[in-house]
Structures are given as structure tokens and as C-alpha cells.
Amino acid sequence: MDNKFTLLSRQRCRWAAGTTLAVVAAGSPLMVANAAYAAGTGIVNVHVTAGTGAPLSGQSVTLYSTATGSPVQTAHTTDGSGDTSFTGLDAGGYTAKVAASASFREEYTPVVVIDGDGDVEYASASLLAVGITQGRLTGTVAKPGNRLDAEVRIFPSTATNASIASGEVGPVAYAGAYDYDYDYNDVAEDDWSTKLPAGSYKVLVGDDRSGDTVCHGDFYDGYCDGWEEHTQQVWVGSGASNDADHAGVVTVTAGQSTGTAKVTFPGTVTPTAPTRVGGTVTGAGGATLADVRVRLFQQQEDLSWNQITSDWTGSDGTFSFSTIYDYATETETPLPAGVYTVSFDDSRDEYGDEFYDDKATDYPYSPPEGVTTLTLGATGSQTANAALAQVALDKSSxxxxxxxxxxxxxxxxxxxxxxxxxxxxxxxxxxxxxxxxxxxxxxxxxxxxxxxxxxxxxxxxxxxxxxxxxxxxxxxxxxxxxxxxSNLKRWGSIGGTLSFAATAGTDTSESWITLYDADGERVDSTEATSNGSYTFGHQRPGTYYVGATGWRYSSFDESDLQVSRVEYIKQFWKAKFTLATATPIAVGSGGKVTGVNIALGRTLKAIALPSIVKPSSVVVGTILKSKVGTWNVRTGVTYKYEWRRGTVVVGRASSYKTVKADKGKTLTLRVIASDSSGRFLTGNATSAGVKVS
The missing domain is CATH 2.60.40.1120 (Carboxypeptidase-like, regulatory domain)
Known part of the structure; x- marks a missing residue:
């Protein structure tokens, strides 16, 4: 959203001398007021809008002369179109100030220049709202099957079937919901979210992965582009009507998230062709065998054999043939009726090759004479299990x-x-x-x-x-x-959580967690999950260090600089702040180190307390000097000093000369650390006491 004020295209219109009335736009009368302030005939028309572009009525506007710096007329008030006009102006420069209100900040327009009598100038101000103006709209889309690729379109609450069909009303925001699960027995599901100005809306969800189109008929003409693949769509809250006229209206509140009803499509589950030839391959002791190549052969009219497809056994030892690829049509077609056989070829050469019915072979690429066959009808299936014979491991050479x-x-x-x-x-x-x-x-x-x-x-x-x-x-x-x-080492892992000290006005965090090796070289980096957890998997045995940085901000921050963004102080595990002092993490072969938790803060802290530099004996008149200690941030930090006798501050310089009142008392040094860049919060620490003899 662009909330910065903009200057409309300057337009000039020359009027005959003495003309005092002009029409700004069709149906909008020119407001003439306070002509006593100026004797000229120039006009400045001011248009005031919110950051959303909506015109703002009732806004107080004062016109200033750049020559004098003073108002040239009393304040005007914008009409229902967000317009007001200042007339009777002499040549010169002018800027309009829109007064601050409970909802909007004060804003000036860029300077416009009246060149002479009859000149008409236009200025525009787009007001920045006070506080947060956007909220968040969320929802969930689900569909049985392995793939979801849905699009969400947000319409104004005024959207109707007719206004959409005519093109008068269109979407004001978009979102997407995507899930590629590839588990045909599962449900593809995803959440969606989008930020919107506070207001009321209607929500349309479309399934983007189907073969037909819904862009038929006049009803969808107004928003058909980009939806050609949608065969399923739901107007949220519309019930059986499933159209814009009956869609539910959802209200978005600034600074809050509003959920919509979950949309579950019936889904289009990719049909799985029935198995025609399948089975299980086992080995020694009946153990199922993975990684066995299974070839399917079909007998031809001349009784020769043709390999038509192949498969690999899975971890459960099973294989399945349902279809063959038809190169003529470039499609998969069901296995036709016919005579078949299969061969089994162990990729690891642990088991001997066989044809169906446990017929050993040295050449699994072509069926031999007398091979056992499987006959398939137009329907039905055949089972071709195999129990392979293990080959003795030859260690003789x-x-x-x-x-x-x-x-x-x-x-x-x-x-x-x-x-x-x-x-x-x-x-x-x-x-x-x-x-x-x-x-x-x-x-x-x-x-x-x-x-x-x-x-x-x-x-x-x-x-x-x-x-x-x-x-x-x-x-x-x-x-x-x-x-x-071979005695190969096993992979290890390091995991933990990352948390942030609370910061008012923020609701979203970003993090960067880094893994270093024993030499201080970066090994890996990751981000914490939404619940703050992280894991570095597949790490070699050795010594490591973990450090983290992070930021928080308001997800509703509308500023270009994201002014709500706050930075947290880099930290290593166990509250260490430099790699040199970081706590080492030992990962053994196969070790899983957990509980490497880091809590980030923003306050400057002394990791080595301030101290007082003194001679062996401190008496009245002794000059004490300060050492600030070591802090968790060193670059850009400035220090202030408070010498204290009990709770009374007796000095603020970096050194202190004891006086009579200090005799018999204990003095301490309090150091206040501040970040000159303003990124971190001021902290303080107090030294051990020194008694004055």
C-alpha cells in the first residue's frame, strides 16, 4: 500500500479576466469562500484521500502562501468527494495543510504555483492513518488426493453476481493454497493468509487443478481470466447457492486476524489402475527383498517374447504391473489380455536370477524354452511370487x-x-x-x-x-x-529451541541459527520453526558451537522501513556472546544432542562486571578509576558512570576522588551502557564495593 502523498497531474485553465467561478469536475460545484483574503483569480483545488485511495470528507484544509508562510484563507472542509477549492488567489506558490484528526496524521501537499490570473492548479494529499489500518484474513483449503493448487480471491462485500459479470467489481486481493503430497490415500491441505485494509469482504476459493473450465456463460465473464482450469469453486458462506449474491460477508479488523470457514473440495483423486500382474519377492528365511528388478514379458503371435515393462521391488518386496506405455498415443494403457511371464534380477547379486515359478537362469533378459507362463483375460489378475535362492559369497580370491x-x-x-x-x-x-x-x-x-x-x-x-x-x-x-x-561413523544431530524476550507491538519473528565447527568455521545455518524449534541433522562427530540472531516486528506494520522491526542481540548457547567464549557441544558417532536452547534478548548486559581501579589502601583523597567491564555488545556502545555511596550518587565522571563524607563508607561504581544506534535497550551493572578507610 502506498500511503505517501502524491501530486496529481498539474492542469492549467485560463479564464477571462474577472471570472470568479469554475467547474472542477462534472457534478462537483466549485466552493468559493473567503475571497477577502486575496484579490486575484487563481484557484487551487485540493483532493484528499486515505491511503487506500478512498476520498475523505470532513477533513480540515488550510492553504498557505509560500511567500509569507501564513494562511491565505480560513480553513475549508472537504466534501463527500474529498474535494475543496481555494479561489481568488494571487500569483505565487501555495501548499495545503490537511489537519490531523483522530484517524489520520497531518499532511501537506507539494507546492503548486499560480502563474497569473485565472490559473487553476490541482493538489492532492493521501493521508497516513494513525496506527494500524490493516488486518489479516485467513483460511484453509483441503481436497482428497495428492495435489492441491487453489487460488483465493477476495472481493468487496458489495460484490454481486451482476457486478462481477459486468466487470464493475473485481478482486481486491489474492492468496494461494498449495500442497503436493503424492499420497493418494491422504488429503492435500494448506492454509492461506492475506493482509487487507479494515473492512468487509467476500471470499471465493477455486481449485486450480482440473481439466474443464468454469468460464462458460455470461456469469463468469467478468473474472474469467486466470481461472480457466477451475472446475470447482466455492463462495465461502454461500451455502447451496454458491454464488456472490449469497456469499457470507467477513469483517476484517485492523491489527487482528480473522478466520474464514474451511473449504474442502470433493477432490479429483487420480484413479489407480487395478493390478494385473503382481507379487512378492522373498529370500533367505522368507525375508522380503527390496531392489530386485522384475521384468514383464508378453508372448507375441509368433510365440516370441517381448519385454514390455519392468519394475523394482519396494522395501516390502512387492511389485505390480497395471499398465504399459503406448508410444503411439503417449499414454498409459491397461495391460491387455495375453500370455505373460516375468524374470527376477537381484541388483546386488546376492541372489540368483530366476524366471517365474522359481526357474533359475543366467540370462534374465529373454525367456527360455519351457518357461512357466501367466495367462491374463480381459479382466482379472495373476500373482507371480518368487523365492530367490541365495548365492554363496565366494571369498577364495x-x-x-x-x-x-x-x-x-x-x-x-x-x-x-x-x-x-x-x-x-x-x-x-x-x-x-x-x-x-x-x-x-x-x-x-x-x-x-x-x-x-x-x-x-x-x-x-x-x-x-x-x-x-x-x-x-x-x-x-x-x-x-x-x-x-569398515566401521563407518554414524551421523549425529544437534537440536533445541530459540525464544525471544517479549517486545510490545510485535507479533512475528525471524531467526538465523548458525552452527560452527571447532575452528569457528560456519558449517550450517537454519531458521527456527513456528514453535521455535530447530535441528541440525547429519552432522559428523566432533565439537560444535551454536549461535543465533533474531528480529521481531509487527506483521501489520505498513511503513516502508518496517519501523516496528526490532533486533535482538546475537547470542551463543548458555548465554555466551562471542565465539571465543561459546560453550562447546560434543557430538559423538550417532549422538543426538538436544536441549541446546537459546533465549534472545535486547538489553545490554555486562558479561564481566565493571570494577574500580584502586590502590591497595583507599583513604580520603584517593582517586578511584573506572573499568566498564565486558558487555554483550561492544561496537557502538557508550557508557555513563555513577559513583555511589550507598544509594546516593556522589559522582558521574569516569573517575572519583574520595571526600571526608566517604570515610568509613563503601563506594560502588554503576555503569550505564547505551547503544548509540538505538537497536538495543540500555542496561546497567554495578561493581563490587570499595570501603574508604
């Missing part, structure tokens, strides 16, 4: 080992083998328990270094974190070499 974490738990992962010149030789997949063996047919005799990876631990060279210090393994011409367990 080459190099072998196991990918584990540092507590000995094995994990499926990958191995990268490098020669001693730093060249990558090969990559190898482990079994699901982390064991691996590379035969001599794949890895020639020689010296190698190995790097291990898995999905849950920190990848590392075996024997060290660096290649240059990693263990060298020698693969013999005869026999085998073993690396043993």
Missing part, C-alpha cells in the same frame, strides 16, 4: 570385507576401489548385510585403497578419513585379502 557402522551393524552399501596412484578402479555393491567380495577376475592382483558408502552412515576411506592416510590392501596372486569391517 580377490578382496572382501563388510560395510558396517562403528558399532558393528552391517548395512547395504557400495565399495569404491582405487589404486595407489589415486585412480578409481571399480565400484561394487555389497549384499544387504553389508558383506562383499570382489573376485580376482574383476580385481587384478595389486595394492588398493577402499572407500565405503551406505545410506545411513558417513562415507569414509578404510583406515582413515583421508586417501593419503587410508589403509593399503594388497591383493595377492594366489588367495585373498580382507579389509574387515
Amino acid at each position: 580377490g578382496l572382501n570385507g563388510k560395510v558396517t557402522d562403528d558399532i558393528g551393524v552391517g548395512h547395504a552399501g557400495e565399495i569404491s576401489v582405487y589404486d595407489t596412484y589415486g585412480n578409481r578402479v571399480l565400484d561394487w555393491s555389497t549384499r544387504r548385510d553389508g558383506t562383499w567380495s570382489i573376485p580376482a577376475t574383476q580385481l587384478a592382483p595389486g595394492s588398493y585403497k577402499v572407500r565405503a558408502y551406505d545410506d545411513v552412515d558417513i562415507s569414509s576411506w578404510l583406515g582413515s578419513t583421508a586417501y593419503s592416510l587410508a589403509t593399503t590392501f594388497k591383493v595377492p596372486v594366489k588367495g585373498t585379502a580382507t579389509t574387515g569391517n
Whole structure:
């Protein structure tokens, strides 16, 4: 919103000498008043509006001459259109002052210049409101399915079917609600919010993800643009009528949030084609196997086979075929009736390849003679479960080992083998328990270094974190070499909360939480969630420091500079204010450190108290000097001093010479710290006492 005053386009109109009346706009009579103040025929027309652009009536306007600095006529009052006119003006410069009121601040218009008799000038003032003028309108949109992409349009409360259709009334604000869940059994849902001037409104919510259009007929012509995809829309509060005429009116109050009724669309859940061929793949002990490639073959008219699609088993070992891709139409179509078979290919080579009905094969890419088949009719399905046979791990040659974490738990992962010149030789997949063996047919005799990876631990060279210090393994011409367990370190995490000391007039916070390593280098940064919590996940074992900064402001602040914004003092965990003094946080392998909570404040505080510099014996006439101590902010801080005898202030300089009245008394030094930039609040601290002998 632009609340700054603006000058309307200057227009000049020459009138015949002696003319004393002019028409400003059609239907608006020119107000002639107080002609006794000036003898000329110039005219200044003043238009007064609120920051929203609405004309303001009843505003007191006084015209000043820039030559004298004094009023040229008595104050005028704006009419129902926000207009008033000053006539009978001599040549010269003029500015109009709109007086302050309970609702608006005082405002001057830019200077306009009357060039001579008959000149007409126009000035405009857009008044800044006193206090907060905007409120917030909120709501929630939901839809069954995996995707929500809704648009919210806010109309004036005067909106009707007819006024919208004619284009006379349109939206005054917009908002959006988006959720991409991709869980077809869930509900996509999101909140929306927008700031509006205080007033009354109607709310229209449209679902933006459908194939048809609602822009048919005359009713929607006035606001069809941008809504071509909406097949579902709701006028909030309109009931079964679902139109603007019957929509509920919601009132927005300045400085407050107003909620609207939740809108739940029926939704358009993407249909899932029924499974035609599916099953579960198991291995040793009946354990379900993930990462098994399943290929679907269809028999052709000439009895040959054609692979038409493939799938990977999920974590539960299941697979499913429902459709095939039709390249001619570029669409997915249901599996047709026919004769099929499937093959199973373990990506980790832990289990032997098979065709359906547990038929072992060395070549899962083409069905052999006599393969067991599955016949599909026009409807129905077939189940093709598989129980794969585990292949013994051959450790008779080459190099072998196991990918584990540092507590000995094995994990499926990958191995990268490098020669001693730093060249990558090969990559190898482990079994699901982390064991691996590379035969001599794949890895020639020689010296190698190995790097291990898995999905849950920190990848590392075996024997060290660096290649240059990693263990060298020698693969013999005869026999085998073993690396043993990889003992990968596990990721750790650091978490806590960030809070702010209360500041009147603010309702919104921003934060920046930073993680530093033992060398003081920034490792990561994040923001606190709406409830103040934060987490740094996937951190290597080591020593860390956490520091935070933050700001608060009023979400209703309408100023260009966001003058309500206040800054909080940077702080490290356990109320430390520099990285050098910050409390270290030790994260072990797999460690989850919680409770790293930081409470930010705005008040200057002494982290080392002020002190009095004195000789070994203090008597009457001794000069005492001050040390301000150490404060939580150092740059831009100024200090004042109060030397006190009990509660009585006896000096305000940086030093103090004791007097007779101090004899036998205890003196203290109170230091008052102030931020010269005004960002932080003034604080004070008092030294230990010194007794005067």
C-alpha cells in the first residue's frame, strides 16, 4: 500500500479576466469562500484521500502562501468527494495543510504555483492513518488426493453476481493454497493468509487443478481470466447457492486476524489402475527383498517374447504391473489380455536370477524354452511370487570385507576401489548385510585403497578419513585379502529451541541459527520453526558451537522501513556472546544432542562486571578509576558512570576522588551502557564495593 502523498497531474485553465467561478469536475460545484483574503483569480483545488485511495470528507484544509508562510484563507472542509477549492488567489506558490484528526496524521501537499490570473492548479494529499489500518484474513483449503493448487480471491462485500459479470467489481486481493503430497490415500491441505485494509469482504476459493473450465456463460465473464482450469469453486458462506449474491460477508479488523470457514473440495483423486500382474519377492528365511528388478514379458503371435515393462521391488518386496506405455498415443494403457511371464534380477547379486515359478537362469533378459507362463483375460489378475535362492559369497580370491557402522551393524552399501596412484578402479555393491567380495577376475592382483558408502552412515576411506592416510590392501596372486569391517561413523544431530524476550507491538519473528565447527568455521545455518524449534541433522562427530540472531516486528506494520522491526542481540548457547567464549557441544558417532536452547534478548548486559581501579589502601583523597567491564555488545556502545555511596550518587565522571563524607563508607561504581544506534535497550551493572578507610 502506498500511503505517501502524491501530486496529481498539474492542469492549467485560463479564464477571462474577472471570472470568479469554475467547474472542477462534472457534478462537483466549485466552493468559493473567503475571497477577502486575496484579490486575484487563481484557484487551487485540493483532493484528499486515505491511503487506500478512498476520498475523505470532513477533513480540515488550510492553504498557505509560500511567500509569507501564513494562511491565505480560513480553513475549508472537504466534501463527500474529498474535494475543496481555494479561489481568488494571487500569483505565487501555495501548499495545503490537511489537519490531523483522530484517524489520520497531518499532511501537506507539494507546492503548486499560480502563474497569473485565472490559473487553476490541482493538489492532492493521501493521508497516513494513525496506527494500524490493516488486518489479516485467513483460511484453509483441503481436497482428497495428492495435489492441491487453489487460488483465493477476495472481493468487496458489495460484490454481486451482476457486478462481477459486468466487470464493475473485481478482486481486491489474492492468496494461494498449495500442497503436493503424492499420497493418494491422504488429503492435500494448506492454509492461506492475506493482509487487507479494515473492512468487509467476500471470499471465493477455486481449485486450480482440473481439466474443464468454469468460464462458460455470461456469469463468469467478468473474472474469467486466470481461472480457466477451475472446475470447482466455492463462495465461502454461500451455502447451496454458491454464488456472490449469497456469499457470507467477513469483517476484517485492523491489527487482528480473522478466520474464514474451511473449504474442502470433493477432490479429483487420480484413479489407480487395478493390478494385473503382481507379487512378492522373498529370500533367505522368507525375508522380503527390496531392489530386485522384475521384468514383464508378453508372448507375441509368433510365440516370441517381448519385454514390455519392468519394475523394482519396494522395501516390502512387492511389485505390480497395471499398465504399459503406448508410444503411439503417449499414454498409459491397461495391460491387455495375453500370455505373460516375468524374470527376477537381484541388483546386488546376492541372489540368483530366476524366471517365474522359481526357474533359475543366467540370462534374465529373454525367456527360455519351457518357461512357466501367466495367462491374463480381459479382466482379472495373476500373482507371480518368487523365492530367490541365495548365492554363496565366494571369498577364495580377490578382496572382501563388510560395510558396517562403528558399532558393528552391517548395512547395504557400495565399495569404491582405487589404486595407489589415486585412480578409481571399480565400484561394487555389497549384499544387504553389508558383506562383499570382489573376485580376482574383476580385481587384478595389486595394492588398493577402499572407500565405503551406505545410506545411513558417513562415507569414509578404510583406515582413515583421508586417501593419503587410508589403509593399503594388497591383493595377492594366489588367495585373498580382507579389509574387515569398515566401521563407518554414524551421523549425529544437534537440536533445541530459540525464544525471544517479549517486545510490545510485535507479533512475528525471524531467526538465523548458525552452527560452527571447532575452528569457528560456519558449517550450517537454519531458521527456527513456528514453535521455535530447530535441528541440525547429519552432522559428523566432533565439537560444535551454536549461535543465533533474531528480529521481531509487527506483521501489520505498513511503513516502508518496517519501523516496528526490532533486533535482538546475537547470542551463543548458555548465554555466551562471542565465539571465543561459546560453550562447546560434543557430538559423538550417532549422538543426538538436544536441549541446546537459546533465549534472545535486547538489553545490554555486562558479561564481566565493571570494577574500580584502586590502590591497595583507599583513604580520603584517593582517586578511584573506572573499568566498564565486558558487555554483550561492544561496537557502538557508550557508557555513563555513577559513583555511589550507598544509594546516593556522589559522582558521574569516569573517575572519583574520595571526600571526608566517604570515610568509613563503601563506594560502588554503576555503569550505564547505551547503544548509540538505538537497536538495543540500555542496561546497567554495578561493581563490587570499595570501603574508604
